[in-house]
Amino acid sequence: MYLGIEIGGTKLQLGVGTGDKPEFIDFVRLDIDADHGAAGIREQIKTAGRKLIEKHNVVRVGYGFGGPIDGVAGVVRISHQVEGWEQFPLADWTQQELGRPAVVRNDCDSAAYAESCYGAGKDKNHLFFITSGTGVGGGLVLNRQLVGADRPAIAEIGHLRPGLDCTDPHDTIESRASGRGIETWLRAQLQPGVALDDEMGEARTELLMRSAGDLRQVTGKTIAAAALEGNPLAIASLERATRALGWAVAQVVTLIAPEVIVIGGGVSLMGEELFFEPIRRYASEYVFPQLRQQYEIVPAALGEDVVVHGAIALAAKSNY
Numbered sequence: 001m002y003l004g005i006e007i008g009g010t011k012l013q014l015g016v017g018t019g020d021k022p023e024f025i026d027f028v029r030l031d032i033d034a035d036h037g038a039a040g041i042r043e044q045i046k047t048a049g050r051k052l053i054e055k056h057n058v059v060r061v062g063y064g065f066g067g068p069i070d071g072v073a074g075v076v077r078i079s080h081q082v083e084g085w086e087q088f089p090l091a092d093w094t095q096q097e098l099g100r101p102a103v104v105r106n107d108c109d110s111a112a113y114a115e116s117c118y119g120a121g122k123d124k125n126h127l128f129f130i131t132s133g134t135g136v137g138g139g140l141v142l143n144r145q146l147v148g149a150d151r152p153a154i155a156e157i158g159h160l161r162p163g164l165d166c167t168d169p170h171d172t173i174e175s176r177a178s179g180r181g182i183e184t185w186l187r188a189q190l191q192p193g194v195a196l197d198d199e200m201g202e203a204r205t206e207l208l209m210r211s212a213g214d215l216r217q218v219t220g221k222t223i224a225a226a227a228l229e230g231n232p233l234a235i236a237s238l239e240r241a242t243r244a245l246g247w248a249v250a251q252v253v254t255l256i257a258p259e260v261i262v263i264g265g266g267v268s269l270m271g272e273e274l275f276f277e278p279i280r281r282y283a284s285e286y287v288f289p290q291l292r293q294q295y296e297i298v299p300a301a302l303g304e305d306v307v308v309h310g311a312i313a314l315a316a317k318s319n320y
Contacts, residue, residue, distance in 0.1 A: 001025065001056040004311030005045060006107060008066040009034065009081030012041060014048050015308040016056045019316025022118040022302055022309045026052055038084030042093070049098050061094050061102040062315030064110030064307035071149030074104040103314050105149065110310030111264065112139025113146045117313045119301035120262045128258040130157060132245065133265035136174040140256070146314070157252060162244050176244040179220045179267045186223060186237040187215045203233035224270045238274055246282025253295050254288040264300030
């Protein structure tokens with residue numbers, strides 16, 4: 001048996017499985033208290049992890065960590081959400097505290113591997129995975145092998161800058177296409193000093209009424225609902241996001257020619273009409289024409305536990 005652990009900014013998930021199918025023998029989900037820092041998370045892992053290891057005779061541990069890691073050394077470089085992870089030797093710590101060897105990858109890499117093994121890319125050799133939620137991240141599988149463990153970063157599609165004029169390092173695909181990016185742009189359009197034409201002005205009024213004047217209520221869900229009802233300003237915010245992400249997908253396809261691009265995350269749950277159809281359309285517009293019919297863009301198949309499934313699969317492959 002193998003233990004997969006997802007370490008995020010708000011949740012900690014531990015699952016036990018055989019590593020040959022996306023099923024859990026046992027599963028534990030815990031909330032993270034960021035005020036307790038990384039040390040608090042490690043205490044949770046020790047308590048829950050030891051019980052699962054003893055109960056199921058676990059032989060190896062896999063991690064999907066929400067932040068930059070050094071996969072070869074098994075070291076967490078940093079977390080942008082929880083303090084106390086800087087240059088932390090997670091693999092060595094696991095051997096010492098849990099008594100088991102460990103493989104450490106970031107969460108997108110683990111998710112990409114899971115979708116390649118069991119999910120939307122299980123019949124493909126070359127897969128690129130995108131998570132589109134609070135942020136935008138990526139993972140790359142070539143010849144059914146997860147790549148990039150020896151590099152400080154790889155497949156970071158969210159950090160592409162959309163165009164030659166984007167010299168600001170904060171002007172990225174993530175800043176435009178993530179859930180936070182969509183919300184930030186639309187909230188800016190709702191400010192009273194922003195000049196809009198009559199149609200967009202009416203759309204602004206409708207959105208303000210929908211949110212009772214509280215811009216914090218302008219979320220991805222309310223934007224999607226307004227777009228489906230035809231609000232042109234909400235539609236414009238999503239077109240801006242999907243165009244940026246579709247352009248980024250085209251660059252990925254042009255450079256590495258994956259057979260399938262699998263997209264998961266909260267923003268992707270907006271569905272076919274608002275998300276996948278426009279991304280396919282924009283990707284086709286920007287991609288190298290010789291590759292236009294040589295790839296698919298599909299939803300992720302494994303849901304919110306995908307990182308844990310991937311961590312188990314990675315733990316089961318000793319060469320990782």
